Amino acid sequence: ELKVEQNPLFLSMQEGKNYTIYCNYSTTSDRLYWYRQDPGKSLESLFVLLSNGAVKQEGRLMASLDTKARLSTLHITAAVHDLSATYFCAVPRAPGTASKLTFGTGTRLQVTL
Amino acid sequence: GAVVSQHPSRVICKSGTSVKIECRSLDFQATTMFWYRQFPKQSLMLMATSNEGSKATYEQGVEKDKFLINHASLTLSTLTVTSAHPEDSSFYICSARTDGRHTEAFFGQGTRLTVV
Numbered sequence: 001e002l003k004v005e006q007n008p009l010f011l012s013m014q015e016g017k018n019y020t021i022y023c024n025y026s027t028t029s030d031r032l033y034w035y036r037q038d039p040g041k042s043l044e045s046l047f048v049l050l051s052n053g054a055v056k057q058e059g060r061l062m063a064s065l066d067t068k069a070r071l072s073t074l075h076i077t078a079a080v081h082d083l084s085a086t087y088f089c090a091v092p093r094a095p096g097t098a099s100k101l102t103f104g105t106g107t108r109l110q111v112t113l
Numbered sequence: 114g115a116v117v118s119q120h121p122s123r124v125i126c127k128s129g130t131s132v133k134i135e136c137r138s139l140d141f142q143a144t145t146m147f148w149y150r151q152f153p154k155q156s157l158m159l160m161a162t163s164n165e166g167s168k169a170t171y172e173q174g175v176e177k178d179k180f181l182i183n184h185a186s187l188t189l190s191t192l193t194v195t196s197a198h199p200e201d202s203s204f205y206i207c208s209a210r211t212d213g214r215h216t217e218a219f220f221g222q223g224t225r226l227t228v229v
Binding site: 035040041042043048088090097099100102103104105106 | 155156
C-alpha cells in the first residue's frame with residue numbers, strides 16, 4: 001500500500017528565512033505533484049514533477065524529485081507572509097498517470113512577520 | 114489549464130436527507146473523475162473513481178450505497194450523499210484528468226457539506 005509522508009507537519013517561520021519541506025513515499029513512482037491549499041479552499045497546483053531529477057521553480061518555491069530515494073523536496077526561499085498555507089504532495093497509485101492520488105499528510109506553513 | 118467546476122460550494126442539510134454534488138469539466142472531456150473527502154485539518158482521501166458509462170469503483174471502507182456516483186456524460190459526474198448524518202460533514206473535492214494528457218489532474222473548488 002502506498003504511503004506518503006511529509007515533514008514537518010507544521011512549520012512556523014519568519015519572513016525572509018529559508019526552509020525545506022520533505023515528502024517521502026513508499027512505493028515506486030515516476031511522478032509527484034505539489035499542491036497548495038488555503039483555508040476553506042480547494043487545491044491549487046504548484047508543481048508537476050515527471051521524472052527523476054526534475055527540478056522546477058516558481059517564485060520563492062522550488063521543488064525537486066528523486067525517484068530512486070522516493071523523496072521530493074519543496075524549498076522555500078526568503079519566505080513571505082503570502083506563502084502561509086497548507087502544502088500537500090501527492091503520488092499517483094498507478095505509474096504513468098495522474099489517477100488516484102495518494103496525498104501526503106500536509107504541511108501547514110505559517111510565515112510570521 | 115483545464116477547468117473543473119463543482120457545485121454547490123457549500124450546503125447545509127438535515128440529518129436523514131440526501132445531497133447531490135456536481136462536478137463538471139468545462140473545457141475538456143473526462144471519462145474518469147475522482148472524488149476525494151477531506152476532514153478538518155486532515156489530508157485528502159480518495160473515495161471513489163467515477164467512470165463515464167459504467168459503475169464507479171469505491172475505495173475500501175467507502176459505502177457505495179451511501180455515496181452514489183453517476184457519471185452520465187463526458188463532462189459531468191455527480192456524488193449523492195444519501196441519508197446524510199453529522200459524521201458525513203466534510204469537504205468533498207472532485208478532480209478530473211484530461212483524457213489525452215494524463216500528466217495532471219485538475220480539481221474542483223470543493224463542496225463544504227454540513228449535516229445538522
